[in-house]
Amino acid sequence: MKSAVETLNPTRVRLTVEVPFEELKDSLDAAYKKINQQVTVKGFRKGKIPARVIDQRFGRGAVLEEAVNDALPRFYTDAVNEAEVNPLGQPEVDITELKDGELLAFTAEVDIRPAIEIPDYSGIEVTVDAVEVSDEDVDKSVEQLRDRFASTNPVERAAAEGDVVTLDLEAKVDGEVLADGQAEGVQYTIGSGELLDGVDEAVTGKSAGEEATFTSTLKGGSAEGKEAEVTVKVTAVAAREVPELDDEFAQMASEFDTLEELRADSRKRLENMKQYDQATQAQERVLDELLKLAEVPIPEKLLEDEVNTRKHNLEHHQLGQMGLNLDKYLEIQGKTAEEFDAETREQAVKGIKTQFVLDELVNKEKLNVSQEELTEHLMRRAASSGMSPDQFAQAVVEGGQVPMLVGEVARGKALAVVVDAVKVVDTNGEAVDLSDEDDEAAEAAEASAEDAPAADDEKAADKSE
Numbered sequence: 001m002k003s004a005v006e007t008l009n010p011t012r013v014r015l016t017v018e019v020p021f022e023e024l025k026d027s028l029d030a031a032y033k034k035i036n037q038q039v040t041v042k043g044f045r046k047g048k049i050p051a052r053v054i055d056q057r058f059g060r061g062a063v064l065e066e067a068v069n070d071a072l073p074r075f076y077t078d079a080v081n082e083a084e085v086n087p088l089g090q091p092e093v094d095i096t097e098l099k100d101g102e103l104l105a106f107t108a109e110v111d112i113r114p115a116i117e118i119p120d121y122s123g124i125e126v127t128v129d130a131v132e133v134s135d136e137d138v139d140k141s142v143e144q145l146r147d148r149f150a151s152t153n154p155v156e157r158a159a160a161e162g163d164v165v166t167l168d169l170e171a172k173v174d175g176e177v178l179a180d181g182q183a184e185g186v187q188y189t190i191g192s193g194e195l196l197d198g199v200d201e202a203v204t205g206k207s208a209g210e211e212a213t214f215t216s217t218l219k220g221g222s223a224e225g226k227e228a229e230v231t232v233k234v235t236a237v238a239a240r241e242v243p244e245l246d247d248e249f250a251q252m253a254s255e256f257d258t259l260e261e262l263r264a265d266s267r268k269r270l271e272n273m274k275q276y277d278q279a280t281q282a283q284e285r286v287l288d289e290l291l292k293l294a295e296v297p298i299p300e301k302l303l304e305d306e307v308n309t310r311k312h313n314l315e316h317h318q319l320g321q322m323g324l325n326l327d328k329y330l331e332i333q334g335k336t337a338e339e340f341d342a343e344t345r346e347q348a349v350k351g352i353k354t355q356f357v358l359d360e361l362v363n364k365e366k367l368n369v370s371q372e373e374l375t376e377h378l379m380r381r382a383a384s385s386g387m388s389p390d391q392f393a394q395a396v397v398e399g400g401q402v403p404m405l406v407g408e409v410a411r412g413k414a415l416a417v418v419v420d421a422v423k424v425v426d427t428n429g430e431a432v433d434l435s436d437e438d439d440e441a442a443e444a445a446e447a448s449a450e451d452a453p454a455a456d457d458e459k460a461a462d463k464s465e
Contacts, residue, residue: 001017001018001019001020001023001075001078001079002017002018003015003016003017003018003078003079003082003083004016005079005083005085008109009297010114010115010297011111011112011114011297011298011299011300011302012109012110012111012112012299013083013085013109013110013112014107014108014109015076015079015080015083015091015107015108015109015110016105016107017075017076017079017105017106017107017108018103018104018105019071019075019103019104019105020103021099021100021101021102021103021104023071023075024067024068024071024104026071027067027068027070027071028063028064028067030067030070031063031064031066031067031070032051032054032063034066035054035058035062035063035066036048036049036054039054039057039058041053041057051063060100064098064100068095068098068104071104072093072106075104075106076091076093076108079108080110085110085112086112086113087110087111087112087113088110088111088112088113088299088301088302089110089111089299089301089302089305090110091108091109091110092108092109092110093106093107093108094106094107094108111299111300111301111302112299113356113359114296114297114299114356116294116295116296116356116357116360117294117295118294118357118360118361118364119290119293119294119295120293121289121290121293121418121421121422122421122422123422124286124289124290124293124418124422124423125422125423125424125425126282126285126286126289126422126423126424126425127285127424127425127426127427128278128281128282128285128424128425128426128427128432129274129277129278129281129426129427130278130426130427130428130430131271131274131275131278131426132274133267133270133271133274137267137270138263138266138267138270141266141269141270142245142262142263142266145253145254145262145266146242146243146245146249146253147242148253149242149243149249149252149253150240150241150242150243151240151241152164152238152239152240152241153238153239153241154236154237154238155237155238155239156207156208156237157207157237158204158205158206158207158237159190159203159204159205159206159207159234159237160190160204160205161190161191161200161204162189162190162191162239162240163189163190163237163238163239163240164187164188164189164190164237164238164239164240165187165188165190165203165234165236165237165238166185166186166187166188166234166235166236166237166238167183167185167186167187167188167199167203167232167233167234167235168182168183168184168185168186168232168233168235169182169183169184169186169230169231169232169233170182170230170231171218171223171228171229171230172228172229172230172231173218173223173226173227173228173229175229178221178222178223178228179222180221180222181221181223181228185235188203189240190203190204196216196217196218196219196230197216197217198214198215198216198230199214199216199230199232201214202214202230202232203232203234206234207234207237208234208235208236208237209233209234209235210233210234211231211232211233211234212231212232213229213230213231213232214229214230214232215227215228215229215230216228216230220323224323224328225328245259246259247259249262250262278426278432279434282419282424282432282434283415283416283419286415286418286419286422286424287354287415287418289422290357290418291350291353291354291357294353294357296352296353296356296357298349298352298353299352302352303345303348303349303352306348306351306352307341307344307345307348310344310347310348311344314326314329326340354411355407355411358410358411358414358415359407359410359411359414361411361414361415361417361418362410362411362413362414365414365417367410367413367414367417368410369406369409369410369413373409373413374405374406374409377405377408377409377412378392378393378396378405381405419434420434420435
């Protein structure tokens, strides 16, 4: 087999391949065997029809087509390996010559992973938020814990903000009660904003047995987005009572004996959260600066596929779970379709650039992923997905996504290498040493590097095959 490679642009090549006809022998044999199993010819047992009879009855052309279709992937892969290119996606193949008994020639155009030069990033400097936890932050955290242990007790008075009321609701549009516009026994905390707009004002000051009518825009159901006349009846009022902030509360709500110990633990937890946020912020800002320095040509077909994938995932998965369609989502976001398309394309470009640059860093720094690192990453991904580690691991293996996870960890390590080499300061002007928070920094780096497109080597290889 002879092959040559022509560079069409930094992200696309054309392979020209010539194959001596004898190299098609195995595929021709397989083609005759396949056709033998599919057809019947009077006078011959199934599977025992001679090749010459198949040629006469069904045409030599049909056999050649079957053989070429079988052999092309193998010849294409050999040409790719010989040219030492990294294909992305499926090739566009054109058979330029097929002479029976002599020659098969074809061309294959395919996007490739571009050659990237990692820029000198040592001069990068970014500023991140300082890790500061105020007494007010601790007070708020303890108050949230306190609210979780609140109890409710029925009261015989008018409802006020903070009370838990039991409501019966009826919604009418154009004077007609909606089929799904009635609900009974709905519990609602006044002031929480978890029900319809206007309900707080309607029920405040009402006692059990009283009702009110107000107008509101429906947030869901068959008449979502329409103005409705809503009648609400208060059937019960209960006051929320929170426990006293004392040592007894600390013992009830935590493993600590005193309120002072509980507050100290809350402060430490908040500091840990802010340290993680700081590490994430550092990773994201360093990555942005690195991408500004790097020259990365983007394969157009890959970009188109990534944009379509992002749109599909948003429309058919994320919005579907929220009961929204794209038009409603854009209305809520206050964006036009053109603005949405531009943002999606921008995000896709950044995702592709991120993967290409970090993958090149992985190769340059010769970074490997240990089993322990992969397991830790899998545990974090499982937690964020709401699945158990075993369930998530099974889904990853069955979906052939292990290489994808390995790539995420490797890219996270590559980004961490860059962060370690640049200057990170907080808003107080103090240098930030993320190496003191290895776990948080590593997790943040992987999170920053996760927003990569479906252009990783394994997926690209799958598409090429």
